[in-house]
Amino acid sequence: MANNKISWPPSTQLAPVPAVLLGCGNAKGYSANLITVAWCGIINSDPAMLSVSIRKERYSHAIISETGEFSCNIPIPSLAHAVDYCGVVSGRKVDKFKACDLTALDGEKISAPTVAECPLTLECKVVEVKELGSHDLFLAEIVNVRVSPEFIDEKGHFDLAREGLLAYCHGGYYNLGEKLGSFGFSVKK
Amino acid sequence: MANNKISWPPSTQLAPVPAVLLGCGNAKGYSANLITVAWCGIINSDPAMLSVSIRKERYSHAIISETGEFSCNIPIPSLAHAVDYCGVVSGRKVDKFKACDLTALDGEKISAPTVAECPLTLECKVVEVKELGSHDLFLAEIVNVRVSPEFIDEKGHFDLAREGLLAYCHGGYYNLGEKLGSFGFSVKK
Numbered sequence A, B: 001m002a003n004n005k006i007s008w009p010p011s012t013q014l015a016p017v018p019a020v021l022l023g024c025g026n027a028k029g030y031s032a033n034l035i036t037v038a039w040c041g042i043i044n045s046d047p048a049m050l051s052v053s054i055r056k057e058r059y060s061h062a063i064i065s066e067t068g069e070f071s072c073n074i075p076i077p078s079l080a081h082a083v084d085y086c087g088v089v090s091g092r093k094v095d096k097f098k099a100c101d102l103t104a105l106d107g108e109k110i111s112a113p114t115v116a117e118c119p120l121t122l123e124c125k126v127v128e129v130k131e132l133g134s135h136d137l138f139l140a141e142i143v144n145v146r147v148s149p150e151f152i153d154e155k156g157h158f159d160l161a162r163e164g165l166l167a168y169c170h171g172g173y174y175n176l177g178e179k180l181g182s183f184g185f186s187v188k189k
Helices: A059-067 A077-088 B059-067 B077-088
Strands: A006-008 A020-024 A033-037 A040-044 A049-055 A069-074 A104-106 A113-115 A120-131 A135-147 A166-169 A172-182 B006-008 B020-024 B033-037 B040-045 B048-055 B069-074 B104-106 B113-115 B120-131 B135-147 B166-169 B172-182
Touching: A020 A059, A020 A077, A020 A113, A033 A049, A033 A059, A033 A077, A040 B040, A040 B048, A040 B135, A049 A059, A049 A069, A049 A120, A049 B040, A059 A069, A059 A120, A059 A135, A069 A113, A069 A135, A077 A166, A077 A172, A077 B172, A113 A120, A135 B040, A166 B172, A172 B077, A172 B166, B020 B059, B020 B077, B020 B113, B033 B048, B033 B059, B033 B077, B048 B059, B048 B069, B048 B120, B059 B069, B059 B120, B059 B135, B069 B113, B069 B135, B077 B166, B077 B172, B113 B120
Parallel strands: none
Antiparallel strands: A006 B135, A020 A033, A020 A069, A040 A049, A049 A135, A069 A120, A104 A113, A120 A135, A135 B006, A166 A172, A172 B172, B020 B033, B020 B069, B040 B048, B048 B135, B069 B120, B104 B113, B120 B135, B166 B172
């Protein structure tokens, strides 16, 4: 295969990435707030940890820095409008739960609110913040997982992809499509 | 909305996540190798940075630790078999480029190999490694981006999702489905 590739300047083109609703606030004088982040990933399995990167100037940056807690709520495709809205509008001016008609539920192990309409929530406590430049990287431990029973099938399996799942790719929100295989399928006899 | 959610123990259930082929080696005595990682995310925009988490016992962990470089190759759905294989099999025993019939191309700004069959490659240099427990977190700067000209349309737009895009969710590989909207659509007049 010929090497006909073109070089472009460094940029953040990894895709697809998740687009999740972080719930924060309900502590230290802050009201419940939401922010959408696409720069979120699992970073460790034992203990279970994830990271999120947030620009310093965002309202939720201050809230999460001061409270040390957030919920990571995984949306379904019907929430695409809310996911976009919560990434564009500032919680300094708008009650995003109200504006998006979303329901704030108390977290079980954290003070930060969780989103009832999301079938999966990871409750997180910040363990370290690293300044990287435009963004700060919050390293957090996942201290609890909340799931909606409607997504658990007769066999007890939690099927998050049942109603699709929201992914973000180069400025667009996408639904998940067909399943191509399960982990390990390439070496199954 | 009633709070009927069920609590589960902490686990790494974020989804969807990318499933990317990291190319490493071609330096310090190591041959070209590949490893699939799902725990990969953008962490900063200026400078452009991403992170990957790799278990200490993986062969690629040693290679990337010693060489300080890797390529992050974003696959298309037709590569699902190779993506799975490179996450399951060890490069200590197998030449994965050969086994998967993939073509190693030289990186432009790094010694690590890149994957010709992937339309998008992020060339990365490690700036810090953090031990988190089961995994080490490699924080890396994206020093160059390589794109396949076949994915650039008449208007000069790079359309990575044109042939679909591979996402990973709870043990399954998925294609991307329909586009649900573009960033900012919720506030457009």
